Amino acid sequence: MIRIALLTLFVLGFGVAPALAQEFPGAEPLSAIISPQYPRPYELITISPRSTLVDLSASSVEVLVDGAVVYTGSGTQAVTAQVGGLGSVTTVLVRVKDPSGFSYSKQYTIRPAEVSLVLEPTSTTHPFYTGGSLVAPEASVRLLAISDLRTAAGTRIPANTLVYTWRVANRILTDASGVGKSTLVANAPVRYRNAEITVTVTSPDKSLVGEAKTTISAVDPITRIYRNDPLLGPNYDLALAGRYTMPDTEATFRVVGYFFAAPPTLEWRVNSALGGTDKDITVRATGSGAGTAQLQLTARDTAHYQSAESRLSVLFGRTSGGLGIFGL
Secondary structure: OHHHHHHHHHHHHHHHHHHHHOOOOOOOOOEEEEEOOOOOOOOEEEEEEEOOOOOHHHOEEEEEEOOEEEEEEOOOOOEEEEOOOOOOOEEEEEEEEOOOOOEEEEEEEEOOOEEEEEEEEOOOOOOOOOOOOOOOOOOEEEEEEEEEOEOOOOOEOOHHHOEEEEEEOOEEOOOOOEEOOOEEEEEOOOOOOEEEEEEEEEOOOOOOEEEEEEEEEOOOOEEEEEEEEOOOEEOOOOOEOEEEEOOOOEEEEEEEEEOOOOOOEEEEEEOOEEEEOOOEEEEEEEOOOOEEEEEEEEEEEHHHOEEEEEEEEEEEOOOOOOOOEEEO
């Protein structure tokens, strides 16, 4: 009798096994890949059903966004939808019925957030430069995260209460991350290498998450030569290149080194002769002849292995006659 009872128990257990298997204890029978992971307001997202336990190609798949059916079919086809504005909530529901008649569902709640990164390189420019300074190799770079995360009521969450997680590639910068740490100061990579910076911003209750990424790429420095008028000052609106004709017997030029990690050392040469190491050089034509002199400027930052060079042909004197002599 004991043996029969045991046998009966085994048979009954085997009979209910298929129903238990459909529950997949300890595993997720259904999921979805939503891209981007942290959408911005009104951004388009793609929803792709996924399962490693259910054959979606042989199942009926249904995707609903905010209660409205946006896809009915089978397989893992991606579906496009648009999220709402700041403070809104978008609900994504994926439902699947397999060939055996078992049903599965997975729901996601999406709350868009706005996060932007402002890059502030510290490379060299002239004092009235209105453009954006570019990144110099190994120079200090400041990144500022500007975030807009809002509650369902539309209230903006104060930036100093948000949690900022900074990463370089996949490495978390633990010391630079934390509550209210919306800025990051780091060194740029060397030339021909890139650094991907990511900041993830989370609300105090972790219900809202936003993210921004940027790639930092260093550039080669350049130098530019400008005319420095004794009354009007440097004309930074017009960089001199190729040839420059002196209207008088004397002219002053100024050099600007752009995108160096630190102010470079300068070296002027006139017809291969050393002409000075200041940012300005004054050249004078003596005699009554006319001619051309070659002006060369070399800028170097030896600490960061950076250098740049500019050349200018300066025409002076009358169009006829012998060559004059440059006086410095």
